Amino acid sequence: MSRRTLVVGEVRQGHLADVSLEAAGRAIELTEPTAVVGFVAGSGAEAAAGEFARVGIADVRWTDAGSGSDASAGRIAPTVAALAREIEADLVIVGGTTFGRDLAGALAIRWDAVSATGVTDVRREAGAIHVRRPVFGGRATETRRLAGPRVVLALRPHAFAVPSVTPTTVRTSGFAFVEPAPSWREAKLLALEPAAAGGGPALADASIVVSGGRGVRAPENFRLVEELAASLGAAVGASRAVTDAGWRPGTFQVGQTGKAVSPQLYIAVGISGAIQHLVGMVSSRVIVAINSDPSAPIFRVADYGIVGDLFQIVPALTAEIRRVRGP
Amino acid sequence: MEIVVCVKPVPEAETRLRVAADGARLDAEGVKFVLAGYDESAVEQALLLKEAVAGSTVHAIALGPAPRTEEVLRAAVALGCDKASWIEVPSGGSDDPLDAARILAAAIRGLPHDLVLCGKQAGDDESGLVAGALAEALGVPGFGYVVDLRWDAARSRFTFHRAVESGQESWECPGPIVIGLQQAWNDPRTAKLPAILKSRKATITKIAASGAAASVATPEKFELPAPRTGAKMIEYRTPQEAAEKLVRILREDAKVFP
Amino acid sequence: MPEFSLTPDQESLRDLARKFARTEMAPHAAECDRTARFPEEIYRKAYDLGLMNLNVPTEFGGSGLGLFEQCLIVEELAYGCAGMTTSIIANCLALEPILLGGSPEQRRRFLTPFCASYQLASFALTEPSGGSDAGAIRTRARRDGDAYVLEGEKCFITNAPHASLYTVFATVDPERKHKGIAAFVVPRSAKGVSPGKDEEKMGHRASSTGTVRFEGVRVPAEDRLGEEGDGFSIAMRTLDQTRTPIGALATGIAQAALDLAAAYSLKRETFGKPISEHQAIQIKLANMAQAVHAARLLTWHAAWTIDHGGKGTLESSIAKCFASDAALDVADEAIQTFGGYGYMKEYPVEKLLRDAKLTQIYEGANEIQRTVIARELLRAYQ
Numbered sequence: 001m002s003r004r005t006l007v008v009g010e011v012r013q014g015h016l017a018d019v020s021l022e023a024a025g026r027a028i029e030l031t032e033p034t035a036v037v038g039f040v041a042g043s044g045a046e047a048a049a050g051e052f053a054r055v056g057i058a059d060v061r062w063t064d065a066g067s068g069s070d071a072s073a074g075r076i077a078p079t080v081a082a083l084a085r086e087i088e089a090d091l092v093i094v095g096g097t098t099f100g101r102d103l104a105g106a107l108a109i110r111w112d113a114v115s116a117t118g119v120t121d122v123r124r125e126a127g128a129i130h131v132r133r134p135v136f137g138g139r140a141t142e143t144r145r146l147a148g149p150r151v152v153l154a155l156r157p158h159a160f161a162v163p164s165v166t167p168t169t170v171r172t173s174g175f176a177f178v179e180p181a182p183s184w185r186e187a188k189l190l191a192l193e194p195a196a197a198g199g200g201p202a203l204a205d206a207s208i209v210v211s212g213g214r215g216v217r218a219p220e221n222f223r224l225v226e227e228l229a230a231s232l233g234a235a236v237g238a239s240r241a242v243t244d245a246g247w248r249p250g251t252f253q254v255g256q257t258g259k260a261v262s263p264q265l266y267i268a269v270g271i272s273g274a275i276q277h278l279v280g281m282v283s284s285r286v287i288v289a290i291n292s293d294p295s296a297p298i299f300r301v302a303d304y305g306i307v308g309d310l311f312q313i314v315p316a317l318t319a320e321i322r323r324v325r326g327p
Numbered sequence: 328m329e330i331v332v333c334v335k336p337v338p339e340a341e342t343r344l345r346v347a348a349d350g351a352r353l354d355a356e357g358v359k360f361v362l363a364g365y366d367e368s369a370v371e372q373a374l375l376l377k378e379a380v381a382g383s384t385v386h387a388i389a390l391g392p393a394p395r396t397e398e399v400l401r402a403a404v405a406l407g408c409d410k411a412s413w414i415e416v417p418s419g420g421s422d423d424p425l426d427a428a429r430i431l432a433a434a435i436r437g438l439p440h441d442l443v444l445c446g447k448q449a450g451d452d453e454s455g456l457v458a459g460a461l462a463e464a465l466g467v468p469g470f471g472y473v474v475d476l477r478w479d480a481a482r483s484r485f486t487f488h489r490a491v492e493s494g495q496e497s498w499e500c501p502g503p504i505v506i507g508l509q510q511a512w513n514d515p516r517t518a519k520l521p522a523i524l525k526s527r528k529a530t531i532t533k534i535a536a537s538g539a540a541a542s543v544a545t546p547e548k549f550e551l552p553a554p555r556t557g558a559k560m561i562e563y564r565t566p567q568e569a570a571e572k573l574v575r576i577l578r579e580d581a582k583v584f585p
Numbered sequence: 586m587p588e589f590s591l592t593p594d595q596e597s598l599r600d601l602a603r604k605f606a607r608t609e610m611a612p613h614a615a616e617c618d619r620t621a622r623f624p625e626e627i628y629r630k631a632y633d634l635g636l637m638n639l640n641v642p643t644e645f646g647g648s649g650l651g652l653f654e655q656c657l658i659v660e661e662l663a664y665g666c667a668g669m670t671t672s673i674i675a676n677c678l679a680l681e682p683i684l685l686g687g688s689p690e691q692r693r694r695f696l697t698p699f700c701a702s703y704q705l706a707s708f709a710l711t712e713p714s715g716g717s718d719a720g721a722i723r724t725r726a727r728r729d730g731d732a733y734v735l736e737g738e739k740c741f742i743t744n745a746p747h748a749s750l751y752t753v754f755a756t757v758d759p760e761r762k763h764k765g766i767a768a769f770v771v772p773r774s775a776k777g778v779s780p781g782k783d784e785e786k787m788g789h790r791a792s793s794t795g796t797v798r799f800e801g802v803r804v805p806a807e808d809r810l811g812e813e814g815d816g817f818s819i820a821m822r823t824l825d826q827t828r829t830p831i832g833a834l835a836t837g838i839a840q841a842a843l844d845l846a847a848a849y850s851l852k853r854e855t856f857g858k859p860i861s862e863h864q865a866i867q868i869k870l871a872n873m874a875q876a877v878h879a880a881r882l883l884t885w886h887a888a889w890t891i892d893h894g895g896k897g898t899l900e901s902s903i904a905k906c907f908a909s910d911a912a913l914d915v916a917d918e919a920i921q922t923f924g925g926y927g928y929m930k931e932y933p934v935e936k937l938l939r940d941a942k943l944t945q946i947y948e949g950a951n952e953i954q955r956t957v958i959a960r961e962l963l964r965a966y967q
């Protein structure tokens with residue numbers, strides 16, 4: 001019998017988090033769907049357990065993590081280890097959130113496994129798991145071979161798509177909570193304040209940046225750029241043409257005499273790509289340029305280009321992103 | 328309060344990354360290794376707590392080869408750590424963070440500790456595994472991504488916050504605990520010249536490495552991003568089609584958002 | 586045998602200065618240059634970190650470094666901003682006469698309280714009537730009982746408007762030329778001391794330079810350094826010590842210019858390729874690199890010679906003169922590499938040229954350095 005893969009889910013606002021579905025998708029590709037087991041812990045676990053059906057996982061276990069207490073990673077690691085042993089898993093996959101990365105470290109010790117976090121690619125080959133993961137702040141990528149009999153992977157959030165499969169019927173069953181070290185009893189989660197609405201991330205450490213240039217033509221049109229940024233949870237940047245004209249303050253300027261950024265995704269809207277702008281953003285992982293001039297130098301450094309009128313393209317793009325990501 | 332702070336020598340931020348001849352790892356030739364990033368914040372936080380809680384000591388501990396590991400420990404002492412211990416392992420050995428956590432745990436077990444601090448992730452491999460692994464190995468609660476770590480003396484508890492995807496958690500927990508620190512109260516301080524000179528003469532205690540299994544994680548490839556060759560142009564008839572195509576590419580090929 | 590690698594101790598001092606220069610100084614360099622602002626908060630931080638009174642022994646509260654370590658630090662600081670560096674190291678220049686000419690009692694009395702907090706001192710030698718000819722200074726010191734009365738004016742004095750202490754060179758008898766010069770320690774608070782306002786300068790605009798007038802200033806005889814005729818020798822021996830760090834300061838400017846030019850040449854494209862692939866630019870960069878290396882090694886050698894008990898007059902003059910000429914050339918070529926952008930104030934290279942220029946003038950103009958070099962050189966052939 002082939003070994004099984006355990007997917008540890010995370011419950012957010014009563015539902016299984018997207019990252020957990022992404023993890024499930026990877027698990028199914030690496031293992032036969034029938035050999036994948038889902039797991040969730042904490043309050044609302046039983047209800048959320050059923051949502052594994054969406055990605056085709058039929059066998060799901062849940063625990064309430066000891067009544068009244070939270071399901072923080074360190075507290076449930078012993079339970080996850082016990083379940084992994086019981087189902088004879090050789091692989092545990094989790095979304096690489098705060099929870100997922102904390103769990104990976106604790107579980108790897110508890111279950112005597114090898115682990116990798118921030119994984120953006122994974123394959124099984126010749127009896128070993130091979131993972132790719134960005135290192136050095138995205139300035140390099142490493143591939144590692146994990147030859148353990150037991151492997152724990154925390155996937156980089158949103159590096160993988162949520163699979164689209166025909167839902168199955170799910171069989172959920174409770175799993176006995178295994179008490180962690182006694183000192184956990186006094187660790188108390190006092191409150192969870194929801195993230196503040198609005199107010200995008202800071203330019204310098206945003207994982208997505210949308211910048212606008214002179215092509216937006218007037219300060220009031222800059223709203224188009226800001227709406228696109230909001231749809232992506234991105235920070236807003238600008239070329240010097242924009243900051244010089246006073247359409248946006250100097251703190252928005254990207255480039256040689258502005259800020260240097262290297263996000264996962266940089267979208268340049270109506271920016272020609274002068275060298276002074278480029279030096280501030282060429283190290284971004286993926287660059288998208290939207291410009292009406294096909295010979296604009298920005299297209300030489302971009303990965304993807306759309307030649308066209310930003311006043312048509314940008315609203316369409318914002319609408320499409322809102323459609324796929326939900327409002 | 329007995330504070331143990333784990334530090335790791337990592338290439339300084341300005342390092343031009345190069346691939347080693349075996350293609351599997353960073354070429355460390357000529358690379359300068361420093362105390363940096365979240366580890367620097369962990370040291371800062373340790374010193375701030377020491378200043379806030381009378382009678383505390385901060386013990387810096389590091390694992391790695393000579394001379395870089397000794398250098399980061401001296402840097403920690405120059406910043407104000409009271410003691411420094413070095414677990415020397417040969418260069419070119421295992422770079423698996425879990426091995427590091429197992430060895431560190433074995434050493435820390437023998438030291439007084441109310442609080443074990445480390446950076447939330449190392450500046451090079453960015454694994455973020457050590458805090459959780461150390462906590463489990465030491466049998467105490469452990470938390471990563473922590474900010475605003477304080478000691479509530481009246482109630483003999485640490486209090487802290489941490490950023491999770493859905494917001495910010497507030498916690499309290501008595502020691503001993505392990506904390507993977509995201510941010511200290513302050514920007515990390517700079518060591519003063521006299522302290523630097525004094526740290527050169529400080530005693531660095533050596534601890535023998537124990538506790539690691541033979542690592543089963545091996546580096547296979549280390550790659551730098553390819554130079555850019557020009558954009559792939561998106562063909563379309565309507566703006567909607569352009570938007571759909573781009574979003575599909577970004578999600579499925581470039582994988583930059585869900 | 587020569588040893589060209591730094592010890593771990595030296596590396597850690599250099600790293601401290603490098604970090605300070607790049608995170609605290611450089612970000613404010615352009616603004617202070619534009620507005621001629623004297624960034625006292627940065628100087629205060631430099632003091633707090635121990636980067637200010639580098640040459641003062643630790644027993645008096647200084648950093649107690651040898652000249653070689655001072656040079657490592659000064660080069661790094663100048664890479665961040667040469668003007669700020671001039672103000673940061675002015676204390677070394679001003680306090681050196683006390684170290685060289687002061688009695689043990691004077692050293693303790695002046696240096697210990699001075700170094701205990703952030704304070705600035707100025708070395709007041711140059712006068713409106715002449716700087717190079719230090720033997721011809723006109724500021725008078727008239728004996729009056731157990732004190733001297735100072736009368737005269739000094740100009741181009743670094744940090745003068747902000748200093749709390751001056752080391753002042755004055756003549757007790759102009760007829761006796763350099764044999765009549767005496768050195769005094771004068772607090773800013775003494776009656777009759779009046780610093781003038783900041784001069785508008787071409788470069789080093791984050792530094793402050795000004796006049797100081799002495800009008801009937803009574804200085805107790807116990808505040809005279811050495812004997813009455815020792816002043817000239819104290820001044821010259823001071824400059825023998827501080828000239829080498831000026832070589833290091835110039836090297837820092839040159840290194841900054843080379844780094845900016847090389848990085849820019851890889852990005853700027855003309856005729857379909859980066860300008861770094863045009864041979865004319867490669868030759869420029871190669872020549873700049875040679876000048877920077879030579880300047881650094883000459884500076885290190887001069888510092889090493891003095892640290893090992895040598896007088897170092899020849900070596901330090903060669904180092905200061907060569908490095909300052911190199912800094913001007915390298916900054917000039919950096920501007921050329923940048924083309925029109927290099928000429929624009931928004932880019933950082935034109936400042937380097939303006940800053941480099943001063944290193945040929947102060948602490949002994951290069952003409953004087955060449956005179957000294959020739960004199961020392963010819964002595965060997967006579």
Ligand SMILES: Cc1cc2nc3c(=O)[nH]c(=O)nc-3n(C[C@H](O)[C@H](O)[C@H](O)COP(=O)(O)OP(=O)(O)OC[C@H]3O[C@@H](n4cnc5c(N)ncnc54)[C@H](O)[C@@H]3O)c2cc1C
Nearest residue numbers: 213214215239240241255256257270272276277292293310
């Ligand atoms: C000393 C100096 C320092 C500088 N530092 C910086 C810096 O730090 N950062 C910086 O950004 N710049 C800097 N610059 C300025 C830089 O050289 C450019 O002038 C600037 O980046 C141009 O901004 P832009 O691309 O928005 O404007 P433009 O170059 O005018 O480009 C506008 C672009 O919008 C496109 N466009 C117009 N209408 C539309 C439409 N309807 N739909 C789609 N596209 C459209 C056009 O095709 C064009 O490519 C500096 C310049 C100097 C001289």
Ligand SMILES: Cc1cc2nc3c(=O)[nH]c(=O)nc-3n(C[C@H](O)[C@H](O)[C@H](O)COP(=O)(O)OP(=O)(O)OC[C@H]3O[C@@H](n4cnc5c(N)ncnc54)[C@H](O)[C@@H]3O)c2cc1C
Nearest residue numbers: 708709710711715716717741742743794947948949950952
């Ligand atoms: C920004 C700044 C900061 C300064 N800081 C200080 C300070 O802190 N303390 C202080 O005491 N001084 C300071 N100085 C003064 C500086 O040391 C003098 O400017 C320098 O020594 C030259 O003197 P001078 O300006 O009077 O020129 P002069 O002596 O008038 O010389 C004019 C020119 O003639 C040349 N020359 C003179 N004599 C000869 C000769 N015999 N043979 C060949 N050529 C000769 C010189 O090299 C120069 O090119 C500073 C100057 C500046 C500009």
